[in-house]
Amino acid sequence: MDYRTPLSRAKGLGSAKSGTGHWWMQRITAAALVPLTFWLIKFLGLSMTAPYQQTLDWLVSPVNTICIIAWIIAAFYHAALGLQVVIEDYIAAEGPKIISIWAVNLAFLFLALTALLAVFRVVSIG
């Protein structure tokens, strides 16, 4: 016998409520980061050794600006999602667990916004 209401059956989410959203986003960002990782290696290499003007010119070309914005969104989101799983695995107490996850999410949101602001500043210089 099924005790679930017709509505809960239609939603099909079970007791976890949120479904597979977290898992799914982890995979989407992972797939996006596969090609973007090689782009990042190129960018980091330039930043480590190339003169200022060369790195600037390279980054303000539309393709590279799009790549860095896409990388920032995918990487920081992917990191926050991954750290959430680590926290859930190792912190048993409910209070500290929730506070840690919030702290991680806010920290990575802040870092991502800082990086995006820097990209907009770079674009406005170049």
Added chain:
Amino acid sequence: MAINTNRPTSPHLQVYRLPLTGIISITHRMTGVMLSAGLVLFVYVISALAGGGESYDTMQTVMNQWLFKLVVWGFIYALFFHLCHGIRHLIWDTGNSFELETLNRYAMIELAASLVLTLMTFIWGHYGL
């Protein structure tokens, strides 16, 4: 209520020798955490670029100190390892390649591939080492 302390326990991590797949699995998690922390350095690099030529030059001086170079190369290797094992996870998500023989063979391929990719980055020569 008396607690039976004589019950069988699962092998404790400190006395249990992890198989290669287990070592790689925990390394994937550790590199993930370290790479997340390393994102702070990325924010520093891009902010320095946004700050103009002078702050960019200062950033290069800092990043080219041997300690930071070591961190950058550690980041690059961790990134490639996490990438290789991440692709493996995406393959697993399709429900394939769970056979024991495949697991061990892919584990060796991942380790080799991440080393080769790091070496190729080194040979590419844009990191000034």
